[in-house]
Amino acid sequence: DAKTTQPPSMDCAEGRAANLPCNHSTISGNEYVYWYRQIHSQGPQYIIHGLKNNETNEMASLIITEDRKSSTLILPHATLRDTAVYYCIVRVAGLDDMRFGAGTRLTVKP
Amino acid sequence: KAGVTQTPRYLIKTRGQQVTLSCSPISGHRSVSWYQQTPGQGLQFLFEYFSETQRNKGNFPGRFSGRQFSNSRSEMNVSTLELGDSALYLCASSLGGRSYNSPLHFGNGTRLTVT
Numbered sequence: 001d002a003k004t005t006q007p008p009s010m011d012c013a014e015g016r017a018a019n020l021p022c023n024h025s026t027i028s029g030n031e032y033v034y035w036y037r038q039i040h041s042q043g044p045q046y047i048i049h050g051l052k053n054n055e056t057n058e059m060a061s062l063i064i065t066e067d068r069k070s071s072t073l074i075l076p077h078a079t080l081r082d083t084a085v086y087y088c089i090v091r092v093a094g095l096d097d098m099r100f101g102a103g104t105r106l107t108v109k110p
Numbered sequence: 111k112a113g114v115t116q117t118p119r120y121l122i123k124t125r126g127q128q129v130t131l132s133c134s135p136i137s138g139h140r141s142v143s144w145y146q147q148t149p150g151q152g153l154q155f156l157f158e159y160f161s162e163t164q165r166n167k168g169n170f171p172g173r174f175s176g177r178q179f180s181n182s183r184s185e186m187n188v189s190t191l192e193l194g195d196s197a198l199y200l201c202a203s204s205l206g207g208r209s210y211n212s213p214l215h216f217g218n219g220t221r222l223t224v225t
Contacts, residue, residue: 043216
């Protein structure tokens with residue numbers, strides 16, 4: 001079973017920031033938080049990952065709470081092409097057995 | 111750099127037949143994993159190969175098998191197909207190695223339909 005909890009769906013206005021929450025209250029010290037997204041009929045796309053510090057790349061920012069029990073993925077300026085299912089996953093470093101949950105279906109609206 | 115390539119993109123088979131799916135990882139990646147995605151069960155891990163050895167396996171029957179070649183390319187085979195095997199089969203590659211924390215990169219999958 002997935003070790004994360006995400007809201008099933010969210011809406012966001014185009015051009016606004018999309019903030020996607022994830023709860024991972026049972027995360028272990030050697031587990032990283034990963035975010036992927038999947039657009040219909042394509043494979044999941046890697047977005048970002050982190051252990052305990054906040055991370056930023058060209059796609060998004062990842063904010064992890066100090067107790068590491070939850071995190072938020074931020075898409076700073078959402079576009080229509082960001083409409084997708086977003087998955088938050090906790091993963092032990094080096095293990096490729098990733099437990100995907102149902103994810104959050106983000107709909108960006110004009 | 112080319113991404114993960116899966117062939118074929120679509121496949122239609124009949125119950126009882128077998129099927130082989132192919133995956134070419136990103137150049138330099140040594141680990142290949144396979145996942146099954148269905149509307150009811152979501153994304154589920156099948157198995158992982160590293161340096162031609164299976165090092166992790168999910169909870170699937172023995173009809174599902176795989177292998178990895180010396181160039182890291184991988185194949186998965188499903189024998190005695192059942193209707194419930196209809197799914198999107200995804201391959202992912204990573205640098206591999208237990209000391210690495212490299213992300214998995216997925217291909218766009220092979221959509222298998224069993225009739």
